[in-house]
Each structure stands twice: as C-alpha cells, then as structure tokens.
Amino acid sequence: MKNFTSFADSGDYKALLQQALEIKAKPYGYQHIGRNKTVGLIFFNPSLRTRLSSLKAAYNLGTQAWVLNAGADSWTLEMADGAVMNGGPQEHIKDAIAVMSQYCDVLGVRTFPTLKERDEDYGEVVFTKILQYATVPVISLESATLHPLQSFADLITVAETKPKARVKVVLTWAPHVRALPQCVPNSFCDWFSEIDWVDFVITHPEGYELDPKFTKGARIEYDQHKALLGADYVQAKNWSSYLNYGQVLQNDPAWMLTPEHMARTHNARFLHCLPVRRNVEVSDAVLDAPGSLIVQQAGNRVFAMQAVLHELLRGQ
Amino acid sequence: MKNFTSFADSGDYKALLQQALEIKAKPYGYQHIGRNKTVGLIFFNPSLRTRLSSLKAAYNLGTQAWVLNAGADSWTLEMADGAVMNGGPQEHIKDAIAVMSQYCDVLGVRTFPTLKERDEDYGEVVFTKILQYATVPVISLESATLHPLQSFADLITVAETKPKARVKVVLTWAPHVRALPQCVPNSFCDWFSEIDWVDFVITHPEGYELDPKFTKGARIEYDQHKALLGADYVQAKNWSSYLNYGQVLQNDPAWMLTPEHMARTHNARFLHCLPVRRNVEVSDAVLDAPGSLIVQQAGNRVFAMQAVLHELLRGQ
Amino acid sequence: MKNFTSFADSGDYKALLQQALEIKAKPYGYQHIGRNKTVGLIFFNPSLRTRLSSLKAAYNLGTQAWVLNAGADSWTLEMADGAVMNGGPQEHIKDAIAVMSQYCDVLGVRTFPTLKERDEDYGEVVFTKILQYATVPVISLESATLHPLQSFADLITVAETKPKARVKVVLTWAPHVRALPQCVPNSFCDWFSEIDWVDFVITHPEGYELDPKFTKGARIEYDQHKALLGADYVQAKNWSSYLNYGQVLQNDPAWMLTPEHMARTHNARFLHCLPVRRNVEVSDAVLDAPGSLIVQQAGNRVFAMQAVLHELLRGQ
Numbered sequence: 001m002k003n004f005t006s007f008a009d010s011g012d013y014k015a016l017l018q019q020a021l022e023i024k025a026k027p028y029g030y031q032h033i034g035r036n037k038t039v040g041l042i043f044f045n046p047s048l049r050t051r052l053s054s055l056k057a058a059y060n061l062g063t064q065a066w067v068l069n070a071g072a073d074s075w076t077l078e079m080a081d082g083a084v085m086n087g088g089p090q091e092h093i094k095d096a097i098a099v100m101s102q103y104c105d106v107l108g109v110r111t112f113p114t115l116k117e118r119d120e121d122y123g124e125v126v127f128t129k130i131l132q133y134a135t136v137p138v139i140s141l142e143s144a145t146l147h148p149l150q151s152f153a154d155l156i157t158v159a160e161t162k163p164k165a166r167v168k169v170v171l172t173w174a175p176h177v178r179a180l181p182q183c184v185p186n187s188f189c190d191w192f193s194e195i196d197w198v199d200f201v202i203t204h205p206e207g208y209e210l211d212p213k214f215t216k217g218a219r220i221e222y223d224q225h226k227a228l229l230g231a232d233y234v235q236a237k238n239w240s241s242y243l244n245y246g247q248v249l250q251n252d253p254a255w256m257l258t259p260e261h262m263a264r265t266h267n268a269r270f271l272h273c274l275p276v277r278r279n280v281e282v283s284d285a286v287l288d289a290p291g292s293l294i295v296q297q298a299g300n301r302v303f304a305m306q307a308v309l310h311e312l313l314r315g316q
Numbered sequence: 317m318k319n320f321t322s323f324a325d326s327g328d329y330k331a332l333l334q335q336a337l338e339i340k341a342k343p344y345g346y347q348h349i350g351r352n353k354t355v356g357l358i359f360f361n362p363s364l365r366t367r368l369s370s371l372k373a374a375y376n377l378g379t380q381a382w383v384l385n386a387g388a389d390s391w392t393l394e395m396a397d398g399a400v401m402n403g404g405p406q407e408h409i410k411d412a413i414a415v416m417s418q419y420c421d422v423l424g425v426r427t428f429p430t431l432k433e434r435d436e437d438y439g440e441v442v443f444t445k446i447l448q449y450a451t452v453p454v455i456s457l458e459s460a461t462l463h464p465l466q467s468f469a470d471l472i473t474v475a476e477t478k479p480k481a482r483v484k485v486v487l488t489w490a491p492h493v494r495a496l497p498q499c500v501p502n503s504f505c506d507w508f509s510e511i512d513w514v515d516f517v518i519t520h521p522e523g524y525e526l527d528p529k530f531t532k533g534a535r536i537e538y539d540q541h542k543a544l545l546g547a548d549y550v551q552a553k554n555w556s557s558y559l560n561y562g563q564v565l566q567n568d569p570a571w572m573l574t575p576e577h578m579a580r581t582h583n584a585r586f587l588h589c590l591p592v593r594r595n596v597e598v599s600d601a602v603l604d605a606p607g608s609l610i611v612q613q614a615g616n617r618v619f620a621m622q623a624v625l626h627e628l629l630r631g632q
Numbered sequence: 633m634k635n636f637t638s639f640a641d642s643g644d645y646k647a648l649l650q651q652a653l654e655i656k657a658k659p660y661g662y663q664h665i666g667r668n669k670t671v672g673l674i675f676f677n678p679s680l681r682t683r684l685s686s687l688k689a690a691y692n693l694g695t696q697a698w699v700l701n702a703g704a705d706s707w708t709l710e711m712a713d714g715a716v717m718n719g720g721p722q723e724h725i726k727d728a729i730a731v732m733s734q735y736c737d738v739l740g741v742r743t744f745p746t747l748k749e750r751d752e753d754y755g756e757v758v759f760t761k762i763l764q765y766a767t768v769p770v771i772s773l774e775s776a777t778l779h780p781l782q783s784f785a786d787l788i789t790v791a792e793t794k795p796k797a798r799v800k801v802v803l804t805w806a807p808h809v810r811a812l813p814q815c816v817p818n819s820f821c822d823w824f825s826e827i828d829w830v831d832f833v834i835t836h837p838e839g840y841e842l843d844p845k846f847t848k849g850a851r852i853e854y855d856q857h858k859a860l861l862g863a864d865y866v867q868a869k870n871w872s873s874y875l876n877y878g879q880v881l882q883n884d885p886a887w888m889l890t891p892e893h894m895a896r897t898h899n900a901r902f903l904h905c906l907p908v909r910r911n912v913e914v915s916d917a918v919l920d921a922p923g924s925l926i927v928q929q930a931g932n933r934v935f936a937m938q939a940v941l942h943e944l945l946r947g948q
Contacts, residue, residue, distance in 0.1 A: 027352075052356065052419040066683075099927060100680075102685075104684075274415060277406075298415040368736075371698045371735070376668075592723075594715065595714070595716040614730075615731075615734035
C-alpha cells in the first residue's frame with residue numbers, strides 16, 4: 001500500500017480486514033511498528049470522529065500525532081500552478097504539502113467537495129495535488145468524493161457481526177435538512193460492491209443515482225420497501241444529487257427509517273456513519289434498538305485507521 | 317471511584333489526598349497505571365489552566381490525551397430526548413458522548429452554567445446527560461455548579477503547607493467586573509466543610525449566599541474583617557448571586573483583599589484559583605507577598621488531576 | 633544555555649551546530665534526555681511550520697508537548713505592572729507565565745511585532761516580561777524582532793550542503809504584497825554575520841536598512857545584481873522598513889528573484905524561510921530548480937528545535 005484513498009488502494013482487502021480484526025483483539029500489540037513515527041492530520045473542515053479515532057489509532061500504535069485545523073486557522077492555499085500569488089492565499093499547496101511531509105511519516109488529509117463544481121470535485125483536484133506533492137504516504141480522511149476509512153470501519157463491523165456466511169447489505173438514502181456530499185455513499189458502494197460474501201443493494205428516490213464509477217453495476221432498487229426485504233444489514237445515509245449536482249431534489253419523510261421499515265428486513269442490524277439527525281433520517285426506535293451497531297461502528301474507525309497506519313508504516 | 321464530579325465522589329478523601337502527595341513526590345512513578353490509556357478532554361468553553369494541567373497530569377502518568385474544543389468548532393449538540401433534529405444541532409449528545417467514549421479510557425468534560433436558568437444549572441442537566449451516556453469514567457473539568465479538581469488542588473496546597481494540625485480557612489467574596497459562576501466557591505465549600513482539621517468560615521456581602529447544599533451549615537460571617545481574624549488561609553473569589561440568580565448585586569471595592577485585610581489574619585497564606593483581576597479582586601501587594609500560594613496552587617492542579625486519573629485507571 | 637532567544641544565547645554556536653547535525657543523523661537517539669519532559673508551546677499568532685516542527689522535534693526527543701493558541705482563544709493578557717484590571721484583559725502576564733511554567737519543563741513562545749510602535753517592538757517589551765516571569769527555560773518561537781530557530785535551521789542547511797570551506801551568503805530583500813516584520817532578516821543577520829566561514833552580504837533598496845544592532849557592520853550593497861555576483865547561497869525575504877517603521881516604501885518587481893538573477897551567482901543554492909509568495913517574491917523557476925533548498929531548510933527546523941531542546945533539557 002502506497003497511499004490509502006479508496007478501496008483499490010487496500011490491495012488484498014481480505015488481508016487488510018484480517019489485520020484490522022487482529023489489531024482490535026490486541027490493540028497495543030503492534031507498537032514496534034509505530035514507535036518513533038509521527039502521523040500528521042490536516043483538516044480543511046471540522047471533524048470529530050475522524051480526528052479522535054485517528055488520534056486513538058496512532059496512540060494505540062505507539063505513534064505520535066499532530067493535528068492542523070487548516071480551515072480554522074484561516075490559512076488559505078494557492079492551488080493553481082504558475083499563479084502570481086499577489087492575492088489572498090499565503091502559501092502554495094506545493095510548498096505546504098512538501099513541508100508538512102518533513103514533519104511526519106504519514107499524512108492524513110481531509111478535504112471537502114464544493115458541491116457546486118462537479119468536475120472539480122469528481123476530478124479530486126485538491127487531493128490529486130496533495131498526492132502529487134507529498135513525499136510521505138497519504139491517507140484520505142475524506143476527500144471530495146470518498147471516505148474510505150468510514151467504509152473500511154463499516155466492513156469491519158459487518159464482518160465481525162455477520163450471522164451467516166453470506167449477507168444482504170442495503171444502503172438506503174434517508175431524508176435530511178441540508179444538502180450533503182456523496183462521499184460516504186460513494187465509498188460504501190466502492191467497498192461493498194466488491195465484497196464477495198455480500199449481496200449489495202442500493203435504494204434511493206429517483207434522481208439520487210450515484211456516480212456509476214462507484215456503484216459498479218450494483219443492484220439499484222427504487223422501491224425502498226422492496227429493497228429492505230430480507231436485508232441482514234441496513235446502512236442509512238442522506239446525500240444530495242449527483243445528477244443535478246449538489247441539489248436536494250425532494251426530501252420525502254416516508255424514507256425515514258422506522259421500526260416499520262426494519263420489520264421488512266431479516267432482523268437486520270442497523271448502520272449509520274454518524275452524526276445522525278434523529279427522527280429525521282432515522283427514528284430513535286431504530287437507533288436505540290438492540291440491533292443498532294452505530295456506536296460499535298464508530299469505535300471501529302479506530303481499528304480501520306490503525307490497520308491502515310500499520311500497513312503504511314511497517315515498510316518504513 | 318466511578319466518576320469524579322464532587323467531593324462525595326472522592327470517597328475516602330484522606331486516601332486520595334495521600335495519593336496526590338505521593339504522586340507529587342514521584343510524578344513519573346505511576347506509568348504502569350497510565351500506559352496504553354488515553355484521556356479525552358472536551359471543553360464547551362475556553363480553558364487554559366484546566367486544559368494544560370490535565371495534559372501534564374496525563375503525560376506524567378504515561379497516558380495519551382486528546383482535546384476537543386467543542387465550543388470553538390461551533391459544533392452544537394441536541395440535548396432533548398426524542399427531539400426531531402431538523403434545526404441547528406447536528407448531533408445528539410447521546411451519540412456524541414457514546415462515540416467519544418470509544419476513543420478514550422476516561423473522559424474529562426467541562427460544561428458551564430447559563431447563569432440565567434438556575435434550575436437547569438443546579439440540576440446539572442448537561443452533565444447528568446454526559447454521565448448517563450458515557451461508557452467510560454467521567455471527570456468534571458468544571459460543571460455548571462462545581463469545580464472539584466480546583467478544590468482538590470486547593471486542599472493539596474493547604475495540606476502540604478499547613479503550619480499546625482488544625483487551621484482556620486476563610487473563603488471570602490471579592491469584587492469583579494463581570495458576573496461569574498458560583499462553581500469555584502460552591503466546590504470550595506463542598507470540600508472544605510468536610511475536612512475535619514479545618515475550621516471553615518465563609519464571608520460575603522448579604523445577598524451572595526451560596527446554595528446551602530454546598531455550604532452544609534458552615535459558618536457564614538457577613539463582616540469580612542471579623543471573618544479574617546485569626547485565619548491561617550484566605551481564599552478570595554468573586555461570584556454572582558445564587559438567590560438573585562446570576563446577578564451582580566453590589567461590588568463594594570472595600571472587599572478587595574489588601575495587606576490591611578491580611579493584617580487581621582494569623583499571618584495567613586493567600587489562595588486564589590486564578591485568573592485574578594489584579595487590584596480589583598486582590599491587590600498586587602497580597603498576590604505578590606511571600607505568603608501567596610497562587611502559583612503553587614495552580615501547579616497542584618496537575619497532581620489533583622493525576623491522582624484522580626490514577627484512581628480511575630488503576631482498576632481498568 | 634539558559635534561554636534561546638538570539639544568536640548570543642547559542643553560546644558556542646559551533647558546538648550547537650555539531651549537536652544538531654548529530655541529532656539529524658540519529659533523531660531518536662537522545663530520548664534519555666527528553667523522556668518525562670514536557671514542552672509547552674504558546675502562540676500569540678498563527679503558525680504552521682514552527683508549530684509542527686516543534687512538535688516533531690519534541691516527539692523525536694521522546695518529549696511530550698502541548699500547544700496553546702493564545703490568539704485564537706481570544707485570551708487577552710494585561711501587560712502593565714500595577715494595572716487595575718477592570719478592563720478587557722482577563723489575566724496578567726505575570727500570572728499566566730508563572731502558571732504555565734508549572735505545566736512544562738521548557739516554554740516556547742511566539743509573540744509578534746506591532747509594526748507601529750518601534751520602541752516597543754525593538755525593546756521586546758512582551759518577550760522581556762515572559763523571560764522575567766517564566767520559571768523554566770524559554771525558547772523564542774519568533775519574537776517582535778528575531779526568529780532564531782529559523783536562522784539556526786538556515787545555518788544547518790548551509791553547513792550541511794556547502795561545497796567548499798568558505799562561502800558567500802547573500803540576503804536579498806524581495807517584493808511582497810503586505811508589510812512584513814523584520815524578524816527573519818534581523819535574525820539571519822544576527823547569525824550569519826557571526827559565522828567565520830561566511831562572507832555575508834545584504835542587499836535591499838535604499839530605505840530598507842535593518843537595525844545596525846543586528847547587521848553588525850555586515851557589507852550592505854544596494855545594487856542587487858552586484859551583490860549576487862559569485863554568491864554560493866541566496867536567501868530571499870521581504871521586510872518592511874525599519875527606518876520608516878513598518879512602511880512599504882516601494883515594491884520594485886525587478887527585485888523578484890528569477891533565473892536571470894541567479895545566473896549572476898556562483899551556481900548558488902536558494903534559500904527562503906517560507907511561506908513564499910510565488911512569482912511575487914521569487915519565480916517558480918528559482919523555487920523549483922534543483923538548487924532550491926527550501927524544503928530541506930524547512931525540514932531542518934526540526935533539528936534546530938531538537939538541538940535547542942536537547943541543550944536546555946540535558947541539565948535538568
């Protein structure tokens with residue numbers, strides 16, 4: 001593994017998943033790999049779960065960490081090659097990333113989509129530059145289109161709880177009050193459409209189709225109730241439209257997950273990446289039911305990150 | 317000890333005090349307790365002393381730490397059970413606290429009073445929810461009504477300097493330019509009214525009576541000069557009214573501690589939790605006198621926190 | 633070494649330089665010095681390089697670290713002795729620094745100039761108070777007039793790359809879009825005018841003369857092209873006027889460093905402390921040329937800090 005930005009970077013996902021499960025069983029047992037290493041974490045927008053789970057993962061591994069809130073410090077970067085920098089931005093991303101690479105052994109970076117310029121977002125313009133200028137391995141802490149650590153944590157959660165060899169996993173769109181990025185659903189599709197022991201179904205209202213690059217021909221079922229039939233796992237998440245980019249086309253409250261929806265499943269476990277708008281995306285009764293794995297899933301963010309750090313550092 | 321939120325949680329305070337003094341004598345001698353542990357520190361309002369002393373305490377113990385400035389990140393939490401979260405707050409406190417418990421072994425949290433809704437503040441509505449949803453031990457880094465780590469540090473300071481077996485300790489109200497919470501004086505009363513080798517006296521202008529729940533029948537003397545007579549220790553602090561909740565009733569500059577006030581004491585040592593408004597609450601001549609313990613007292617915040625961390629982590 | 637605030641504090645600079653080079657060769661080899669120590673880093677204005685390189689230096693040394701963004705937390709300090717603190721500032725610098733000294737073994741502090749009150753800035757009024765009230769060694773992370781860690785990193789960079797025993801080093805003023813402090817050029821002069829194997833030349837437009845206290849009679853050549861002739865190293869940097877304090881007198885784009893300028897040198901290596909306004913101060917072609925040492929120079933900030941920390945901690 002050179003960098004970690006998508007499912008493809010995980011290489012042999014089965015080996016990586018196995019590594020994560022072994023690390024979870026013995027979280028402090030790999031400090032010979034992490035000792036005298038430093039991970040740098042750069043956030044261009046706020047973060048809670050990613051920031052804290054990444055720190056815990058580093059600490060478990062005996063690795064030091066620093067965090068830079070690039071956004072909060074109002075530190076603006078010039079992105080254009082050849083720019084005459086006589087305006088607002090104080091530093092070129094070329095220099096910033098090269099320099100920060102001097103201060104760590106792995107660099108975790110969170111960028112975010114504009115939700116306005118689809119070509120720019122889906123071209124991963126900012127992240128591509130970061131990969132270009134970094135001289136240490138880079139971990140995506142969420143980019144404009146993907147959130148691979150979240151999906152890896154989702155996979156760990158399903159793998160460690162699945163009641164049988166083959167499971168049906170449903171990703172369902174859910175209502176929200178704001179226009180959200182497609183990163184989490186894109187990434188969930190990027191991962192779960194590749195898992196050979198998963199029957200993967202996506203359900204959403206018409207118009208919320210995701211980029212086919214990520215859905216990879218997975219089954220799309222517009223009828224949510226039909227999609228949920230016999231599901232072993234349901235992951236709910238809101239996203240804005242990819243086709244009418246960044247738009248909220250409709251927000252039908254009937255799509256909010258309730259016990260009535262869950263009753264159509266095969267006693268499914270419930271997943272959500274959090275934060276969740278309770279009683280808008282999903283009802284309390286689902287979130288607080290015994291089958292809700294949301295806290296365990298958030299906890300697995302630690303072991304997803306720790307497995308990736310372990311993989312990137314062990315060769316250094 | 318399950319959590320640390322008040323004097324009552326300290327259980328046998330003599331044992332905890334003894335532990336703190338032993339840790340102070342040998343601050344790095346307990347790292348077998350703290351190794352491979354992480355303390356999470358969440359601040360809903362700014363902090364300097366609490367933040368830094370908590371970090372130093374963790375480091376002394378070989379424990380890792382992360383800090384989340386919940387306020388600065390404008391990350392708003394829904395507090396109401398059953399809320400339909402279609403407004404501003406992005407995450408329910410139930411989920412936030414449960415998730416953060418996944419990323420640490422002990423959680424330190426600072427909340428703050430409204431100073432407007434007394435029932436809400438004195439019901440410790442926010443802190444109670446945090447205790448309810450946390451799955452790891454919780455340390456109060458100051459709540460709406462109490463600041464137990466400060467009082468414990470005050471106790472360490474008195475214990476390690478007291479010139480005789482039995483001492484008179486006076487808490488005196490002092491003028492200020494703003495309306496301040498009652499946390500520090502409440503907590504000082506909560507602790508010092510329980511110490512069997514302390515004669516405890518509270519003095520303040522009429523109208524600044526504290527909640528009797530904390531003063532526990534301690535002697536209240538409205539005449540500051542009479543209260544100071546024969547004192548071995550004087551702790552000065554401003555607070556707003558509990559009865560006329562959050563109000564500044566009067567701000568008589570005669571209550572500012574000066575050498576003339578201290579002359580009535582038994583050569584008393586001076587205490588203040590800091591920050592102090594010099595020459596408003598207390599004159600320079602008192603703060604900078606040889607008998608001023610304010611820096612030592614601030615230093616003891618480290619050992620108060622370290623003893624509490626030690627106690628909460630040693631059973632894990 | 634008691635504190636580290638200027639070239640003079642380095643004592644025997646040759647020994648300190650040698651120490652830095654040895655540490656760079658074996659960055660984790662000195663943890664017996666740093667273990668169980670904590671460095672506190674206080675920033676009164678934003679920082680990227682200094683913050684991250686200081687953290688990396690501490691981590692390399694096995695030392696813990698905390699960071700306080702004094703500016704971002706809107707925490708204002710009273711500076712005046714004897715002040716009646718009934719205005720905005722919440723804490724006196726006397727108390728803040730004394731208290732923070734309780735929470736670390738070395739204190740790094742960054743202050744900044746007003747660029748309006750020259751006497752106040754060049755009197756280092758704030759930094760002098762910090763040195764007065766600190767009870768642990770203090771490292772300047774940049775003060776109103778100097779940036780010694782930057783200059784030490786510059787010296788390490790020149791020392792480890794110099795092609796011959798004696799080298800010509802040129803500091804050239806460069807255009808910019810804002811009025812910048814004189815700290816970096818002052819400090820560069822403070823150090824490089826003292827290095828016995830360096831022929832040091834300063835070049836800038838008339839009116840940009842630096843404080844003679846720092847240039848110490850170094851050669852000043854107003855003709856940039858003449859100054860660059862035969863240079864082995866060129867450090868470019870903008871600064872505002874010292875004589876017409878804080879003013880931008882002129883901003884002649886002909887002073888921007890380009891390959892044509894560099895062609896007059898003796899195949900000089902290029903230095904800049906970063907951040908750099910590309911194509912305003914220096915052209916891309918110079919910054920991205922093989923002879924550009926800017927990233928290595930930024931990397932050496934780690935070893936400059938680590939050598940200073942090592943020196944200050946080894947006696948404790």
